Amino acid sequence: MAFIKLVIFGFIALTVIYWSIAIYSRSVRRERLENEFDAENPGSTDRAARDAYIAQGMRDYNSSIRPRLIGLVYVVPMLAIAIITYLINMN
Amino acid sequence: MARVKLVLRLLVLAFFALFLHYVLPQHDIVKVTSTEVIRTDFSSFNRIFFAQSDSGAVSPDTRDLRLINTQKQSTYLLGFIKRDTSRVMVYRNEDTGWIWPPYFKFNSADLQAVAANLARGDEWVVVTHYGWRNRWLSTYPNAVKMRTIAGPDVTIIPWFNIGFFIFLLIAMLFVRAMWRQFWERAVDPVLDSAGHRMDEAQAGIAERRSRLSRWFGRK
Numbered sequence: 001m002a003f004i005k006l007v008i009f010g011f012i013a014l015t016v017i018y019w020s021i022a023i024y025s026r027s028v029r030r031e032r033l034e035n036e037f038d039a040e041n042p043g044s045t046d047r048a049a050r051d052a053y054i055a056q057g058m059r060d061y062n063s064s065i066r067p068r069l070i071g072l073v074y075v076v077p078m079l080a081i082a083i084i085t086y087l088i089n090m091n
Numbered sequence: 092m093a094r095v096k097l098v099l100r101l102l103v104l105a106f107f108a109l110f111l112h113y114v115l116p117q118h119d120i121v122k123v124t125s126t127e128v129i130r131t132d133f134s135s136f137n138r139i140f141f142a143q144s145d146s147g148a149v150s151p152d153t154r155d156l157r158l159i160n161t162q163k164q165s166t167y168l169l170g171f172i173k174r175d176t177s178r179v180m181v182y183r184n185e186d187t188g189w190i191w192p193p194y195f196k197f198n199s200a201d202l203q204a205v206a207a208n209l210a211r212g213d214e215w216v217v218v219t220h221y222g223w224r225n226r227w228l229s230t231y232p233n234a235v236k237m238r239t240i241a242g243p244d245v246t247i248i249p250w251f252n253i254g255f256f257i258f259l260l261i262a263m264l265f266v267r268a269m270w271r272q273f274w275e276r277a278v279d280p281v282l283d284s285a286g287h288r289m290d291e292a293q294a295g296i297a298e299r300r301s302r303l304s305r306w307f308g309r310k
Contacts, residue, residue, distance in 0.1 A: 002146065002188055002189040002190050003189045005189070006189040006190075020269060021269075024268075024269045024272055024273070027272050027273075027276050028272060030276075031272075031276065081193070081195060084193070084194070084195050085195040085197075088194055088195055088196050088198070088235060088236065089195070089196065089197050089198045089201075091198070091201060091205075
């Protein structure tokens with residue numbers, strides 16, 4: 001049935017978008033942490049300290065609200081579909 | 092080569108623009124004159140310009156098609172020059188259901204009743220529709236919504252399309268940013284290290300060759 005098809009393919013498409021955005025967001029955060037460390041410790045060659053700083057920053061990121069907000073990728077299209085369906089079909 | 096590339100790019104752009112022109116909603120100002128149902132056999136050419144049977148039913152090759160006949164006020168020529176003429180326009184009235192394009196329209200029977208009601212009077216109506224009327228392929232735009240208005244001189248602001256193009260722009264910029272980030276963080280380092288290794292290998296070959304030539308030279 002068409003509805004089941006929409007649900008399955010919609011879920012697959014949204015999952016691809018979700019992971020793309022999640023990976024992108026993580027990558028941007030990691031880059032920012034690297035730049036922050038390099039700016040605070042110019043000319044530092046202490047790789048262990050740099051890795052620890054970035055690992056701590058990524059842990060903070062993972063426990064913050066930002067990665068959970070990416071879940072809106074699933075919620076917003078469903079809301080949009082519900083609203084469009086209502087607006088189109090009400091008399 | 093650059094010219095071929097340009098032409099290909101323009102073709103892709105034109106195809107995309109046509110696609111959006113087909114799928115996005117447009118508004119016509121019409122007077123409904125009558126409604127009818129015709130039996131239709133689709134050909135392989137015009138099949139993609141139709142939706143399917145009512146969303147609760149199966150879709151056979153031949154079926155009835157609801158049509159709405161109207162007298163349509165001509166739009167502004169090129170968007171600027173006002174015309175006081177009108178011409179006929181025929182809309183189809185089909186469920187898009189859960190399938191493409193995503194209008195989620197299930198109420199084509201209700202809409203046909205509205206159109207039949209409007210055909211009795213002499214009211215001006217705004218028809219929201221998507222699709223193209225093509226006489227040669229026998230295709231009709233699909234009417235999605237009808238609403239009565241006071242007169243033919245209303246200003247219609249396409250809110251949905253404005254929102255859609257803003258969203259499209261943001262989405263494109265976002266994808267571009269993602270692509271750049273991916274390239275910068277994931278692909279370039281790999282390419283750099285590969286290039287570095289290649290340099291090392293080539294240096295090794297040069298070294299060995301020079302040793303060989305030195306050996307031959309010594310001989």
